[in-house]
Amino acid sequence: MKVFIAIIKRDLLLLSRKPADFYNPPLFFVLVIILYPFALGADSEILKIGAAGLVWISALLASILSLDNIFKADYGDGTLEEMVLSPHPLVIISLAKVVVYWFFTGLPLLLLSPILGLMMGLPSEGIWILMLSLLLGTPVLSLIGAIGAALTVGLKNGGVILSLLVLPLYIPVLIFGSSAVNNSIAGLDVMGSIYILSAFFTLSLVLAPLAIAASLKLSISN
Amino acid sequence: MVKYASMDKINFQLEVKNLSCIRSDKLLFKNLSFVVRNYNLLEITGKNGSGKTSLLKILSALRLPDEGEIIFNGQNINTMTYEYYSYVSFLGHHNAIKNDLTAIENLSISCALSSSVDKENDKDINSVLTKVELLYHKDDLVGTFSAGMKRRLSIAKLLLLKNPLWILDEPYTSVDLSGIDLIESFITSHLKQGGAVVMTSHHPLKIDKKYIKNLHIK
Numbered sequence: 001m002k003v004f005i006a007i008i009k010r011d012l013l014l015l016s017r018k019p020a021d022f023y024n025p026p027l028f029f030v031l032v033i034i035l036y037p038f039a040l041g042a043d044s045e046i047l048k049i050g051a052a053g054l055v056w057i058s059a060l061l062a063s064i065l066s067l068d069n070i071f072k073a074d075y076g077d078g079t080l081e082e083m084v085l086s087p088h089p090l091v092i093i094s095l096a097k098v099v100v101y102w103f104f105t106g107l108p109l110l111l112l113s114p115i116l117g118l119m120m121g122l123p124s125e126g127i128w129i130l131m132l133s134l135l136l137g138t139p140v141l142s143l144i145g146a147i148g149a150a151l152t153v154g155l156k157n158g159g160v161i162l163s164l165l166v167l168p169l170y171i172p173v174l175i176f177g178s179s180a181v182n183n184s185i186a187g188l189d190v191m192g193s194i195y196i197l198s199a200f201f202t203l204s205l206v207l208a209p210l211a212i213a214a215s216l217k218l219s220i221s222n
Numbered sequence: 223m224v225k226y227a228s229m230d231k232i233n234f235q236l237e238v239k240n241l242s243c244i245r246s247d248k249l250l251f252k253n254l255s256f257v258v259r260n261y262n263l264l265e266i267t268g269k270n271g272s273g274k275t276s277l278l279k280i281l282s283a284l285r286l287p288d289e290g291e292i293i294f295n296g297q298n299i300n301t302m303t304y305e306y307y308s309y310v311s312f313l314g315h316h317n318a319i320k321n322d323l324t325a326i327e328n329l330s331i332s333c334a335l336s337s338s339v340d341k342e343n344d345k346d347i348n349s350v351l352t353k354v355e356l357l358y359h360k361d362d363l364v365g366t367f368s369a370g371m372k373r374r375l376s377i378a379k380l381l382l383l384k385n386p387l388w389i390l391d392e393p394y395t396s397v398d399l400s401g402i403d404l405i406e407s408f409i410t411s412h413l414k415q416g417g418a419v420v421m422t423s424h425h426p427l428k429i430d431k432k433y434i435k436n437l438h439i440k
């Protein structure tokens with residue numbers, strides 16, 4: 001636990017010293033959402049019908065945006081080697097890194113989503129479900145994305161490969177996240193989608209750190 | 223003086239048997255065998271690209287050998303990695319320090335990542351910073367340090383963590399002559415206390431010959 005807290009404190013301290021890394025994903029999320037009404041028309045029915053999907057697509061793209069940075073700096077300056085060589089389990093260290101990553105990509109999106117959902121014409125009954133789906137879905141995006149980031153951290157131009165690698169794995173989260181919101185707007189049962197998102201969250205929380213740790217060891221060994 | 227967290231860590235033997243390494247389809251070395259015990263400094267020499275860094279990474283369990291095995295106190299290091307890491311400190315080409323953190327913050331995180339330092343101790347940190355002559359820069363961001371100062375800070379980690387086996391890849395890189403003397407005094411002190419060092423260096427060592435063994439990779 002000591003090392004888990006120490007890594008979180010370290011990464012938050014680094015973020016506070018380089019706040020640009022913190023602003024990018026939420027800023028991208030807001031800008032993309034603002035552009036939809038311009039393209040589709042502010043009172044457009046298409047905008048209202050597709051609002052849930054559009055918010056989810058924006059959240060997904062925003063979380064991919066800085067995925068490459070999770071381990072890149074640590075790899076570049078040798079601190080990743082130090083983490084791998086720690087007698088503490090690399091699984092715990094990896095999880096701490098993902099928690100911080102979610103803190104500056106997933107959490108701001110979650111907090112901004114009610115305002116942006118209303119801007120998109122999302123009815124109020126859909127807002128809570130949108131927040132709940134993002135609360136369960138964005139950590140899954142961070143955990144799955146971190147596996148790809150760990151696998152490609154040693155590659156010089158790993159950004160494109162990383163996107164191609166994680167995007168297919170993001171699709172189920174996108175489908176069930178947006179369908180939960182759409183069902184709530186339509187007055188249908190949302191619990192099916194929420195249960196599946198909860199299952200994704202639990203599975204990825206348990207299994208992804210193991211995959212991240214194994215991928216980091218592989219990347220460091222080359 | 224550097225003191226180990228537990229005395230039982232001092233008695234150890236690292237035995238390398240028939241080690242081979244292939245990188246990018248090129249055989250770097252094969253059938254390397256040697257033993258490193260307490261009070262030993264193994265100096266690895268060889269041309270650029272001969273596989274010195276790869277060997278150090280294999281010895282640190284950062285990389286698997288293509289053939290052969292490394293036995294630490296009777297156990298293969300690749301089956302005991304987390305336990306093995308509590309004995310080893312590795313200093314590679316990179317300093318493993320963050321430019322956006324201060325010297326003290328960098329050492330604190332190294333303490334947290336280590337198992338030999340139970341509790342972050344400001345007194346210990348100040349003491350090692352004094353030894354590497356960086357005490358007056360303890361609250362400065364490392365990004366403002368020269369390359370030599372950064373190297374000395376990474377050496378400070380070795381002193382702080384107190385692991386008995388040091389694996390050092392070109393520890394004198396970017397360090398001036400007085401800095402080299404300082405690092406050699408730390409290595410000598412470490413060896414006198416029963417520690418061991420495996421290192422590569424392009425600089426002739428001024429360390430008591432009784433500790434030194436040489437391994438040349440062709």
